[in-house]
Amino acid sequence: MADILEISRLTKRFGGLAAVNDVSFSVPEGGIFGLIGPNGAGKTTIFNLITGVYSLTEGDVRFRGKSISGLPPFKIADMGITRTFQNIRLFKNLTVFENVLTACHLGASYSIIDSVLRLPRFRKEEKALFKKAENLLSIMGLTERRDLVANNLPYGMQRRLEIVRALALDPTLLLLDEPAAGMNPDETEQLMRLIVRIRDEFKLSVLVIEHHMDLIMGICEQIVVLNFGIKLAEGCAADISKDPKVIEAYLGATEEV
Amino acid sequence: MDWFYIQGILMLAGINLIAVLGLSLLTGFTGLFSFGHAGFMAIGAYLGAFMTVSPTTSPAGLGLPFAVGVIAGGAGAGIVSYFIGRITLNLKGDYFCIATLGFGEAIRLILNNVQLFGGSRGWPGVPYKSTLPAIIIVDILAVIFLANLVRSRHGRNMIAVREEELAAQIAGINVFKYKMIALVVSAVYAGVAGVFFGHYMTFIQPKMFSMTKSTELTIIVIFGGLGSISGSVLGALLLTALPEILRAFEIWRLVFYGAAVILIMISRPKGLMGGMELTPAGLRKARNERKARILALKESKNGQNGEAGLG
Numbered sequence: 001m002a003d004i005l006e007i008s009r010l011t012k013r014f015g016g017l018a019a020v021n022d023v024s025f026s027v028p029e030g031g032i033f034g035l036i037g038p039n040g041a042g043k044t045t046i047f048n049l050i051t052g053v054y055s056l057t058e059g060d061v062r063f064r065g066k067s068i069s070g071l072p073p074f075k076i077a078d079m080g081i082t083r084t085f086q087n088i089r090l091f092k093n094l095t096v097f098e099n100v101l102t103a104c105h106l107g108a109s110y111s112i113i114d115s116v117l118r119l120p121r122f123r124k125e126e127k128a129l130f131k132k133a134e135n136l137l138s139i140m141g142l143t144e145r146r147d148l149v150a151n152n153l154p155y156g157m158q159r160r161l162e163i164v165r166a167l168a169l170d171p172t173l174l175l176l177d178e179p180a181a182g183m184n185p186d187e188t189e190q191l192m193r194l195i196v197r198i199r200d201e202f203k204l205s206v207l208v209i210e211h212h213m214d215l216i217m218g219i220c221e222q223i224v225v226l227n228f229g230i231k232l233a234e235g236c237a238a239d240i241s242k243d244p245k246v247i248e249a250y251l252g253a254t255e256e257v
Numbered sequence: 258m259d260w261f262y263i264q265g266i267l268m269l270a271g272i273n274l275i276a277v278l279g280l281s282l283l284t285g286f287t288g289l290f291s292f293g294h295a296g297f298m299a300i301g302a303y304l305g306a307f308m309t310v311s312p313t314t315s316p317a318g319l320g321l322p323f324a325v326g327v328i329a330g331g332a333g334a335g336i337v338s339y340f341i342g343r344i345t346l347n348l349k350g351d352y353f354c355i356a357t358l359g360f361g362e363a364i365r366l367i368l369n370n371v372q373l374f375g376g377s378r379g380w381p382g383v384p385y386k387s388t389l390p391a392i393i394i395v396d397i398l399a400v401i402f403l404a405n406l407v408r409s410r411h412g413r414n415m416i417a418v419r420e421e422e423l424a425a426q427i428a429g430i431n432v433f434k435y436k437m438i439a440l441v442v443s444a445v446y447a448g449v450a451g452v453f454f455g456h457y458m459t460f461i462q463p464k465m466f467s468m469t470k471s472t473e474l475t476i477i478v479i480f481g482g483l484g485s486i487s488g489s490v491l492g493a494l495l496l497t498a499l500p501e502i503l504r505a506f507e508i509w510r511l512v513f514y515g516a517a518v519i520l521i522m523i524s525r526p527k528g529l530m531g532g533m534e535l536t537p538a539g540l541r542k543a544r545n546e547r548k549a550r551i552l553a554l555k556e557s558k559n560g561q562n563g564e565a566g567l568g
């Protein structure tokens with residue numbers, strides 16, 4: 001299998017602090033790849049570097065063989081990489097449906113003139129966008145909450161809506177930043193199944209940051225462990241959980257979850 | 258109150274409304290606050306007057322038809338706003354607001370010193386061309402353009418920028434581009450309003466376009482409710498008419514005006530309309546949202562079962 005994402009010698013410094021230091025790994029196409037590490041290890045920073053939110057200090061990020069470092073976030077999203085946020089960032093005052101519909105925009109190409117004059121092109125493409133949004137909601141079981149303002153959604157559903165909004169972009173690589181944060185074991189279990197289902201149904205690759213070890217060990221085919229911005233280990237779940245370096249890094253660090 | 262007086266208030270309200278609608282797109286829908294839109298009105302007013310003033314009455318003036326003035330005023334303000342946007346829209350949040358304030362004051366100070374247009378003494382002899390029907394037609398066109406723009410993928414992208422800029426970028430929205438579109442459209446609206454204003458007053462002076470004017474426009478948008486076109490319309494009509502009606506109270510007028518605005522904002526913190534539209538579709542949407550909220554509340558009360566079903 002080819003690698004969809006290659007991260008090579010990635011470094012990000014904030015002043016004197018190297019939040020990410022010389023990290024390399026590759027995400028295989030169609031895989032579910034885990035990124036773990038104690039608080040402040042640099043996991044979210046790596047997501048911000050991949051999606052172009054931060055500019056990298058050194059190294060390179062290649063997506064489908066092409067370098068994407070230096071591109072603005074919206075172009076990277078357009079190419080097929082999208083993400084969710086550790087602290088949920090929905091369009092809070094919009095309804096569930098509007099959140100998803102907004103993110104479907106890349107599927108249309110009508111102009112402002114088309115919109116203002118309500119020309120046939122506008123009507124046709126707009127209809128398709130509505131259909132796509134409805135469809136996504138129904139696949140993901142959110143149809144009943146269609147008209148609920150996102151802010152009023154229960155917490156677990158907000159996380160799910162963020163995933164649906166990401167899927168509206170037809171991504172080929174989905175980055176999930178602690179999708180199970182704040183969920184109970186039951187919800188976490190369901191989320192695990194959901195991630196696997198999405199990967200299969202939408203034919204995408206997933207890179208997931210998580211503190212819930214059950215989730216990571218349960219669904220990730222390959223895992224990278226970070227600590228203080230440095231790659232500590234890489235391997236399958238079984239190897240990682242036996243690695244003495246990993247165990248040491250985690251002593252007292254993740255017991256909280 | 259005779260018809261002439263009422264008509265005057267309506268015309269002023271209609272002219273204000275043009276500028277307010279543009280600002281509504283920028284502030285209410287895209288989330289960018291401006292304290293310099295009187296500057297764009299000034300550009301419109303002076304450019305418009307430059308086109309229509311008869312060369313025989315003023316050294317500066319081309320004596321062209323009013324329609325040319327309207328187009329030139331709108332286009333001129335739009336073009337200037339593009340360059341302002343190029344410099345300022347990359348600034349983070351509040352800095353844009355401060356930059357617009359600086360721009361508005363700069364335009365006023367420049368005009369104070371352009372002797373060709375009368376400098377700070379003002380420019381008399383602008384032909385009286387603004388009529389109530391013309392203003393109403395422009396208002397209607399402005400509302401239709403805005404409503405159709407807002408209810409399209411372009412409008413949704415602007416709203417996304419207002420709601421959560423980072424998430425908008427990650428959703429593939431070119432945030433800079435949509436801020437720019439909102440800014441240019443709002444400037445064109447302000448420019449057209451400026452042309453009508455000048456051709457209503459028949460005399461223009463830089464101090465008419467001070468920061469107070471910019472602030473007034475922004476207050477109207479907030480008063481009407483961010484993200485509501487109907488709110489902007491109601492706000493412009495009410496808040497333009499109110500000071501005129503209160504004129505009978507003389508010096509207490511501004512106190513009453515301020516008190517009325519504060520009262521509404523306390524009782525309706527999200528403005529008159531609070532993001533809602535007074536249209537059949539808008540009311541339906543508000544009703545659906547309320548229904549969904551009540552349903553969600555009920556479910557969460559019926560035990561936590563309502564939350565199950567994540568898979």
Ligand SMILES: Nc1ncnc2c1ncn2[C@@H]1O[C@H](COP(=O)(O)OP(=O)(O)OP(=O)(O)O)[C@@H](O)[C@H]1O
Pocket residue numbers: 014019037038039040041042043044045046086
């Ligand atoms: N914008 C920033 N400016 C300065 N320092 C930053 C910035 N973003 C992150 N950092 C620092 O970089 C380090 C890594 O942060 P990061 O958010 O990537 O950690 P994380 O692995 O996601 O941790 P957590 O599990 O708590 O989410 C931290 O020390 C953090 O303080």
Ligand SMILES: [Mg+2]
Pocket residue numbers: 043044045086
């Ligand atoms: Mg993090």
